[in-house]
């Protein structure tokens with residue numbers, strides 16, 4: 482597959498998937514999710530690759546769902562988009578090899594959910610991370626109802642989702658949302674250092690450890706949560722309020 486929305490490269494034993502729609506701050510469309518899945522399949526089948534790293538091209542990791550694409554979508558189109566998003570999210574969450582996120586700039590909505598789906602997160606200290614769904618009349622979709630509570634606990638998860646406010650990489654480190662906040666100029670270097678440390682270990686052990694960790698987190702009912710996420714998100718985007726939110730987004734600089 483030729484990639485138009487991501488850049489795929491391999492450095493030593495680490496594959497780097499760079500979200501690549503910088504003109505729209507790496508806003509996500511169905512094609513981007515399909516390309517991510519294709520790249521993951523390649524990583525899975527290549528024994529020399531032991532770790533996958535996600536990052537963003539330009540001044541954002543990703544600002545989440547493409548709101549311009551969203552405006553004229555039918556509910557059925559939206560469902561297809563969400564199903565691709567969830568297929569990719571499941572693939573990342575259950576991926577046999579460790580995944581790392583190097584969060585640069587904005588990581589919002591589905592963009593921040595992609596980072597949550599990764600095993601380990603690095604962020605630039607000045608990154609802006611958040612879940613603006615409630616502000617744009619949407620709802621989380623990438624397994625985030627489970628993931629965010631597992632990562633920061635129920636109280637902080639509610640605060641982030643209810644306020645829809647962004648926090649910096651530095652604040653994210655304090656609440657355990659990211660493992661490390663580092664100066665933006667050393668973000669990739671620090672992330673790749675950790676990737677190298679992991680890649681020095683047994684691929685089989687890593688796969689087993691990851692499987693065990695996921696089982697221990699109660700994967701069985703994650704599917705039920707994710708099915709609900711699709712219904713909740715579609716219910717949100719079917720409201721009249723959703724159209725007003727999208728119009729407000731377009732008019733925000735007038």
Ligand SMILES: C[C@@H](O)CC(=O)SCCNC(=O)CCNC(=O)[C@H](O)C(C)(C)COP(=O)(O)OP(=O)(O)OC[C@H]1O[C@@H](n2cnc3c(N)ncnc32)[C@H](O)[C@@H]1OP(=O)(O)O
Nearest residue numbers: 504505506508544545546547548549590591613614619622
């Ligand atoms: C299931 C899903 O619904 C869950 C979600 O993902 S909801 C999350 C949706 N995302 C957002 O609400 C974020 C929207 N973006 C913004 O609020 C702002 O762009 C920003 C605060 C992140 C950055 O602001 P600023 O620095 O002023 O940059 P611009 O707004 O000028 O952005 C530069 C161009 O990128 C376009 N863009 C940014 N984000 C999106 C997006 N999510 N969808 C579509 N397009 C986006 C923006 O319109 C600018 O393009 P233009 O052609 O210059 O107008």
